[in-house]
Amino acid sequence: MERGLTVEEARRVVDKVVLEYFRALVEPGEAVGMVAAQSIGEPSTQMTLRTFHFAGVRELNVTLGLPRLIEIVDARKTVATPVMEVYLTGDYARSKEKALEIARELELTTVENVSKAITMDYFEYSIIIELDPEMLENRGVSPEDVVKVLNRVKGKKGSIEVGDLTVVFRTGLDDAIKLRKIYDRVRGLRVKGIKGIKRAIVRYDEKLGEYKIITEGSNLVAALSIKGVDHRRTISNNIHEIAEVLGIEAARAAIIKEMTGVLEEQGLDVDIRHILLVADAMTLTGRVKQVGRHGVAGEKPSVLARAAFEITVKHLVDAAIRGEVEELKGAIENVIVGSKVVPMGTGAVKLLMSYPNMQQAPSSES
């Protein structure tokens, strides 16, 4: 009424809305899976031309487009470019300096990263670490931090001498091969940061008006428990990692988010309901399952449907050995055997009729 509509007009609007609602409903027996497959498959053919397209964050590459889409539906355990979006809380989100502090906490810093040179002295059986003041400053590490991690590996016989910017680690060993081993270990020792994070970049999110951190490499568990990191919003682009840390429902949500993200970025308009169906099918068993041969398609109950998908002969032979029964309940197997009625749409309904009544029915009048 406020908008100047008469009762009659308002009623017509309501009717129209109801009509649109019914139009949007899926009819019983509709082959939604096939429609979803086609509706995602067709637009993705348009992506193929721009296959290896990297974009997004200036400083690091993120797989996008078709390769990323394949990665998602294949439910890869390791993604080509693992990335985390780390959101921050309170002051950390407001100031760049504070955000940088967190970025340093995240970024993996090894002894090698803050050294100019690490050398071995075979006569003294010691390792000489020359620290790089610039890198120390950059990574927010003090020489004491380096000494602290060295203390953890030095063992009983080892000792450490600290110079101005050199640290001498006397191993106390008498075997060159062992020295070599410990040398490799020292180089890779973690001084600061979390495992798996190669780089952490602070960016200003204009939409939210706050600072966030994009990381190369991901380690969700470790990142979530760092103070200053918003554990409510921080996410990884690895679906399996999300399933492990946040559960299957979060994985479902992540699949939807990632898939819509890829399609949107490519300017393709796919109805969200197709994606919802894919995400539901992938998370049906409580574990993230790929769509392909080891998952949704490969675990179909019908032999013929599986054989139609991949490695036809193997599936047929295996089924014969195991004595599987083809129930002909799905669409694919019925198309293969040439059924006149495929159990979908109007074919999904069966006719129930009592025989005696049929005999009494009046004979056709024509």
Next chain:
Amino acid sequence: MSHRVNILEHELVPQHILLSEEEASKILKRMGISRRQLPWILASDPVAKAIGAKPGDVVMVIRKSPTAGVSVALRYVIRG
């Protein structure tokens, strides 16, 4: 520096409600299906553990849906 994180607060995690035996049976009866026909959730799932769901339970998931606003789903807790 590090602290315990409550994953139930994460924005990707929808609200999970552990249904009582009576509630679960009532809903399933109304839908005319058995438990195993529901989508599953592992007992080892971090959220299932957090709400204390055991194999055989039914969990109600209240999701935010882009099409329906809010949508309710059920998951059957299986061993794993």
